[in-house]
Amino acid sequence: MIDEKKRQSALDAMKILDTPRDERVDRITRMAQELFDVPMVSVNLLDNDRQWSKSSVGLGSRETPRKYAFCESTIQQTGTLVIEDLKQDEAFAASPYVEGAPHLRFYAGHPLQAPGGEQVGALCLIDTKPRELDEQERDLLEDLARWVQTELAQQQELDHAVVVQRAQTPRNLPQPAGFTVTAGSAPAGCVSGDFHDVVLRGDQLRVTLADVMGKGLGAGIIASAVRASMRTAPERSLQATVAEIDSLLEQDIGDLHMFVTMFCADIDTRTGQISYVDGGHSLSFIHRADGSWEHLESTGLPLAMGMGEPHELNTVQLHPGDALLSCSDGLLDLLDLEDPYGQVEQVLREQGLEGAVEEALRRAEQAKAPDDVTVVVVRRDS
Incomplete structure (x- = not known):
């Protein structure tokens, strides 16, 4: 006997109900329609008094009253439910969807489970004529249902990761006297491997600003770890902080052949002097008040590459009217590489500091940039 309260709680916790269509799940429903040669396929979730479809082909409405849902019977059992002829089945013959339009005759459904094992819905095949499913077809339907189940659970994990990462993104940037600070990030997917x-x-x-090699959840986890390390023990020097993170990453992910490029700088707001460490990032620049550009070259390898030697500390002066710009390599996909400085200069001139960062992120989203895009700008105004 199903514990309906527990089942409903599990479904609510998945936070899938009333969300937009998902191409990953839609792909499975389209595949099922083709493999089984049926006119209708649906991924249904049983919510309180309704049946709601996360994905469907061949069907119109996304929800129906739960009391008429065939999938209600499916979630009451553990295996695949097959009704070869709904009109000849005592439990379903009086259904308004059998007696009236669309005059359904065949149904096959396999339960979908929440991460805790609660049966929250079904992947179902529907036809307007009677038919059978052999053992091989039943196994295939079960495999497809498990695939849908995995995708739904993965989406929940990604949603949680997105929430955590957004919470870690600086929202109220400090604005010390005489300086303007602006920054932003646009992930290529749900979770970013960039960190600022x-x-x-x-x-x-x-x-x-750090950029983890790769994209997605794995890169996002490493980026969060780097952020946590940067925030601890604030009394450490810049070199000591980077050295410790490098050592920790080498121990944790060195054998995964992943690495992290990083630019980290301390700006003295009294004098404008910048002390910085660049670990293989090499995408930081000073835009001088006279319009010239100064590239802050990297003097060390990326983190987690087993460099062994400490990263070098460098200094540069930020004069009034100068700006420090640092970005991730995803921005390069959006620039005219024949004249990137001129393009950035034009955007800065036309849209100002904050407008330029917003424009970069807008272009990243509009172009569906293949890599994460992050930009940080600090200008010394006086």
């Missing part, structure tokens, strides 16, 4: 942070401690403004 801006923290003011006393007269020191610490700016960090």
Whole structure:
């Protein structure tokens, strides 16, 4: 006997109800329609008093009253439910969908489970004529249902990861006297492998931008770990902080052949002096007040590559009217590489500092950039 309260709670916790269509799940329903040669396929979830479809082909409405749902019977058992002729079945013959339009005659459904094992819905095949399913076809329907189940659970995990990552993204950037700070990030997927942070401690403004090789959840987890390491023990020097993160990453992910490029800088807000460490990032620049550009070249390898030697500390002066710009390599996909400086200069001139960052993120989303895009800009106004 199903514990309906527990089942409903599990479904609610998945946070799938009333969400937009998902191409990954739609692909499975289309495949099922082709493999079984049926006019209708649906991924249904049983919610309180309704049946709601996350994905369907050949059907109109996304929800129907639960009391008429064939999938209600499916979730009451563990295996595949097959009704070869609905009109000849005592439990379903009086259904308004059998007696009236669309005059359904065949139904086959396999339960979908929440991560805790609660049966929350079904992947079902529907036809307007009677038919049979052999053992091989039943096994195939079960395999497809498990695939749908995996996709739904994965989406829940991604949603949670997105929420956590958004919470870690700086929302109220510090604005020390005489400086303007702006930053933003546009992930290529749900979760970004880029990480940026801006923290003011006393007269020191610490700016960090890191880019984990790869995209998605794995890269996002590593980016979060880097952020946590940067935020701990604020009294450490810049070199010591980077060295410790490098050592930890080498121990944790060195054998995965992954690495992290990082630019990390301390800006003295009294003098404008920048002390920085660049670990293989090489995408940071000073835009001088006279319109010239100064590239802050990298002097060390990316983190987690077993460099062994400490990363070098460098300095550069930020004069009034100058701006420090750092970005991830995803921005390169959006620039005219024949004249990237001129393109950035034009956007800065036309849209200002904050407008330029917003324009970069807008272009990333509009172009569906293949890589994460992150930009951090700090200008010394006076």
